[in-house]
Amino acid sequence: MQHFTNDDAGYLAWVAANPAGHVLNANRDPDPSHFRLHRADCRYVQGTPGNGVRWTHLYPKVCGTRPELEAWVRDEVTDGQIHGCSNCRT
Structure with missing residues (x-):
């Protein structure tokens, strides 16, 4: 698992190298919802x-x-909830 903040080049390299992986989009200050x-x-x-x-x-x-x-x-964000993307149907 990798975190990317202010690192578009690293993020895009990860996406290209891991097409079967998943990406969790978050706010800068993690909002549980x-x-x-x-x-x-x-x-x-x-x-x-x-x-x-x-x-x-x-x-x-x-x-x-x-x-x-x-x-x-589940382990790092109190009351965190994951919502699936309506486009890729995760």
Whole structure:
């Protein structure tokens, strides 16, 4: 599992190397109600960022397997909830 904050190059390299992996999109200050889980090949977490500028500045990414990410939220974030992406249907 890897965390990416202000590291778009590292994040995009991870996504390219782990197409079967998962990406957890989070707020900079983790909000228990805002964790969005995506497959690494989802259009919402690769290509051109939605804000047109950067991937990991406003919304840091935690990347790994789905079980790793679920365990991280359960163990590290009080009352954390993961919501699946409506595009990639995680």
